[in-house]
Amino acid sequence: MTLTIPQLSLVVLIGVSGSGKSTFVRRHFLPTEVLSSDACRALVSDDENDQSATRDAFEVLHFIAAKRLAAGRLTVIDATNVQPEARKPLVELARRWHCLPVAIVLDLPAPLCQARNRERADRAFGPHVIRSQADQLQRALRSLKREGFRHIYRLDSLEAVESAVIERQPLWNDRRGETGPFDLIGDVHGCFEELCALLTQLGYVVEGGEDQPTARHPAGRQAVFLGDLVDRGPKIPAVLRLVMAMTAAGEALCVPGNHEAKLMKWLDGRPVRIGHGLAESIAQLEREPEPWRAAVRAWIDGLVSHYVLDGGDLVVAHAGLAEEYQGRGSGKVRAFALYGETTGETDAFGLPVRWDWAAAYRGRAHVVYGHTPILEPQWVNRTLCIDTGCVFGGRLTALRWPEKELVSVAARQVYYAPV
Incomplete structure (x- = not known):
């Protein structure tokens, strides 16, 4: 599957914990193009899993994203983004800097994501967290267009994720x-x-x-x-x-x-x-x-x-x-x-x-x-x-x-x- 994205855009990854978002962005984008919520937590607290630092981490993430978009740089947000209140400021950022918001949804089965999290010692949360995120993701699929996302891509299987190809397209102007x-x-x-x-x-x-x-x-x-x-x-x-x-x-x-x-x-x-x-x-x-x-x-x-x-x-x-x-x-x-x-x-x-x-x-x-x-x-x-x-x-x-x-x-x- 080819995912065509504007050369100047704000790409928002959406997926539950364990769906492979970070692996996906490492494969398709430059390290400097990706802003990770985990990395921003580490910046402000020295621990990327410190949930008490989440608010400060996203303030840093939004600040850097704004600077990149102002400079005309493609920017990718690596976070779960399953909640509408997480996506709203990102769409507003894209509008503020007159670029298009793009959603790439990794909609993989919840049991697969749970199994991946069990293999990671730093993810000590129960299966109810994944179930809750999965429910929020399904609701998000029905509202992304209404929220303002101009391009929406849903990858609903491992095969779709593995075969995805990112094609960058210059704006018509x-x-x-x-x-x-x-x-x-x-x-x-x-x-x-x-x-x-x-x-x-x-x-x-x-x-x-x-x-x-x-x-x-x-x-x-x-x-x-x-x-x-x-x-x-x-x-x-x-x-x-x-x-x-x-x-x-x-x-x-x-x-x-x-x-x-x-x-x-x-x-x-x-x-x-x-x-x-x-x-x-x-x-x-x-x-x-x-x-x-x-x-x-x-x-x-x-x-x-x-x-x-x-x-x-x-x-x-x-x-x-x-x-x-x-x-x-x-x-x-x-x-x-x-x-x-x-x-x-x-x-x-x-x-x-x-x-x-x-x-x-x-x-x-x-x-x-x-x-x-x-x-x-x-x-x-x-x-x-x-x-x-x-x-x-x-x-x-x-x-x-x-x-x-x-x-x-x-x-x-x-x-x-x-x-």
Whole structure:
């Protein structure tokens, strides 16, 4: 059995005493990746079986786990973890550091575990302890998903334990191995003519017209779209066709914008407020066949919140991304990537007041984003916004990476009046 776990995750072993958890983690993980409750008891009391030191031991364990997760290190918890109150702080740790909690359950027969404990002189507890832990484990199996564990693996026999293989999987946003060169493109908002002109200026061969547009770069450069392809502009289906074709052919990457998130709600038939240009998307998409609209919905749903590229030196997200969220996966990470972070206030125009995260940014990676239209892109602490308001009569802008060269084309007209 192959157990696929995210490269950055908190792996929680769950099993009664004697189920072989420590042997399992020694076989599959580095010693530095494993935090053992027994070892932590020994650290604080010089005796790994001193149950009176359990509270202090878990304080140490949680502290070290937090430090590892903050540093982006996979962390494995070796303890019984059969009680919900033992698992709850671990799930909270994973959420705090925006990584996924994984449960590996060793559900072996209680008599086998009892026999193993009888062979260990340091385990002087009766069979009632194992029976109690086994009952708690069975209840845990019914609640792990509800508790927040994203991956759950149950090994219910010696054969399953012996044959288990751990496969570490990079997060979908981890594209550090891709070094470009890239052409990062700001918010398009249905400006198809300007997009074709910008791609042509960047050296791409654009063909096929509005019904079947394609684009490729003869030198192998890759476009990266920073979201908000839809709403407000005049040729939204054509923009979607082009970007979908480029991503399918490996000619481009794309992250979602807040406008794609809102459009997907409409495509799903969910209640949504028709504003900020969504009416234009609806009017244009309603003229398209239903199967194509379903393909658009599936494509948007598959977009990843952000990408870490070029050895970790480049991060792309629609609204930017603070350092603590880069290369991680959680609802909070996705929300920041889509919307940025607001103060909860609104300005004189009724627009949300946004926290200036870029002013406080001190990360190593360069972060390139869009979302908030500006007149002129300027680097701020290794961050750069390249939304220059094409749909509002401004320009459509791209950043060539790693050259850090800005390229832009002027809007042909004002398509949507800005507030």
